Amino acid sequence: MSPTTDAASTEVEAAETEAATKNLVFVAAERLFALHGFQNVSVRDITAAAGVNLASVNYHFGSKDALLFDIFKRRTAELNRERAKMLHEANDRHDGNPPLREVLAALLTPPLRWLAPDHERRISLQFVIRARSEGTDEIRNVLKTDVSHLRRFSDALLRARPDLSPEDVYWRLHFTLGMLHNNRFAEFDRLNVLSEGQTSEADVVGLLERMLDFAEAGFNA
Amino acid sequence: MSPTTDAASTEVEAAETEAATKNLVFVAAERLFALHGFQNVSVRDITAAAGVNLASVNYHFGSKDALLFDIFKRRTAELNRERAKMLHEANDRHDGNPPLREVLAALLTPPLRWLAPDHERRISLQFVIRARSEGTDEIRNVLKTDVSHLRRFSDALLRARPDLSPEDVYWRLHFTLGMLHNNRFAEFDRLNVLSEGQTSEADVVGLLERMLDFAEAGFNA
DNA sequence: GCCAAATTCGAACGGTCGTAAGACTTCCCC
DNA sequence: GGGGAAGTCTTACGACCGTTCGAATTTGGC
Secondary structure (H helix, E strand, O other): OOOOOHHHHHHOOOOOOOOHHHHHHHHHHHHHHHHHOOOOOOHHHHHHHHOOOOOHHHHHHOOHHHHHHHHHHHHHHHHHHHHHHHHHHHHHHOOOOOOHHHHHHHHHHHHHHHOOOOOOOHHHHHHHHHHHHHOOHHHHHHHHHOOHHHHHHHHHHHHHOOOOOHHHHHHHHHHHHHHHHOOOHHHHHHHHHHOOOOOOOOOHHHHHHHHHHHHHHHHOO | OOOOOHHHHHHOOOOOOOOHHHHHHHHHHHHHHHHHOOOOOOHHHHHHHHOOOOOHHHHHHOOHHHHHHHHHHHHHHHHHHHHHHHHHHHHHHOOOOOOHHHHHHHHHHHHHHHOOOOOOOHHHHHHHHHHHHHOOHHHHHHHHHOOHHHHHHHHHHHHHOOOOOHHHHHHHHHHHHHHHHOOOHHHHHHHHHHOOOOOOOOOHHHHHHHHHHHHHHHHOO
């Protein structure tokens, strides 16, 4: 095996030139976790898929739990960075008071973009969705404790619809996030069977429009 | 230990007088699975919580997987029976063409009722939601294959809104189910932190109204 | 080209898991 | 009240798990 394969050099993260092995483990683990769930994937599965030694996970990440947390932190940070950027741009366009639909678009567009069939982060989104509900206690604690990112959106929604009670806004944000987190492969498959092939999640632009239409109308109820 | 405790006689299922041990295992397993997830609960945890022998799970259910599947089958059957009854009654009231909101109510009311703090099936609903995404391959296969119950609702929705394209109806049903499946304890906790205590899931009647308002408006978008 | 640090490797340890075998006890019907 | 079925109990097997250790190897600075 050559120390730096072509696959690794294309997969490498932009900023830092970390050890190739660490990235191989990271990518393989993310994929396997996303496809089969955290508990159903062993360290041996990961290292075998990555083509590295069994001890690599503990050497580079400390433990299997820490590896999961590492992936989760990086991907959620990426996702929230894209969301914050879109929300910031919407604020700039509307003197700090963007309309409802643009706030919702800033929340939903990044993950929906990741969902595109040829998108580099397609599997990452599935990972994040799974880790949210199947993750370790540490992840669950972060989700419950750190709501700072979400608060930016709830604030924007409160400003966009000052006529609504805060209670209504929080619940409707909750509903919207529920719609989003339901975008798992298995759910798409189920929907596809039900609709007998009339629904295609490949058209993520169309799906985003549908979600925005639904959520916006829900907020305006 | 007396062979038939008071707790067991109140927990016993209506129709059949099954072995007390089997019911103890069933109830304990459902609770632990709902609270901690299937993979995080061992057969030893279950039998210890139920106060029965370790071998009881395999003797009465065959295997741990079969136990999970058994609970899942019974609870989803109960849930779908209640839903079908409500849909049937709505059909009777409106000559087979109930309005949109009543169809959605038939879909959402049973699980929301189960969510009430003092409801006997509160933990069962959490179990079902978890089993949907964390279950075994067998459960996942049933979910994907058997959409007959869901089809009754998609048909009713198509009839209630014949102006909408089937594609729209299927997607909006998908969104509505996403809202519903997001009703996990952890998500309520998160929302409660975000809203600083302004949201209370204890008021399930109010929550049902909120969900119906949101979903109905989404369908009418 | 050498040495120390970083990394990789093979191997194994301690633990937990689901499951099964076999002895034992309880229950029920004749 | 005797006998067979149903249920319970103890015990342990075999498999897989995450993690660790010490040796071997590679890497990078001088």
